Amino acid sequence: MRCPTCKREVGDPTEECPRCGTELKILFELLKNAEYEFKRGCHFLRSCEYQKAHDSFLKSNRIKHTKRAEYGLTVSSTGLGNISATLSILRRELSRNA
Numbered sequence: 001m002r003c004p005t006c007k008r009e010v011g012d013p014t015e016e017c018p019r020c021g022t023e024l025k026i027l028f029e030l031l032k033n034a035e036y037e038f039k040r041g042c043h044f045l046r047s048c049e050y051q052k053a054h055d056s057f058l059k060s061n062r063i064k065h066t067k068r069a070e071y072g073l074t075v076s077s078t079g080l081g082n083i084s085a086t087l088s089i090l091r092r093e094l095s096r097n098a
């Protein structure tokens with residue numbers, strides 16, 4: 001990962017950036033949490049618990065917006081029968097790539 005302040009590649013989680021001293025520990029914890037929520041969402045999808053999956057993907061996506069968390073949101077919305085949410089996500093995706 002890169003330091004958000006000076007953009008130096010820092011690699012392994014460290015307390016602070018060796019170049020500029022930015023506190024990185026909290027950022028790593030947040031990213032770890034985003035990954036944890038994403039994996040939880042996948043787990044809930046596998047057991048067809050769409051509401052729990054949706055909540056987890058939403059938490060993950062709020063911490064760090066990713067394509068795969070967005071995709072998880074789309075799938076769990078569909079599982080919940082929320083076709084309009086699914087369509088708006090797919091429409092947004094289409095216009096982004098137009």
Ligand SMILES: [Zn+2]
Pocket residue numbers: 003004005006007008017018019020021022
């Ligand atoms: Zn730095």
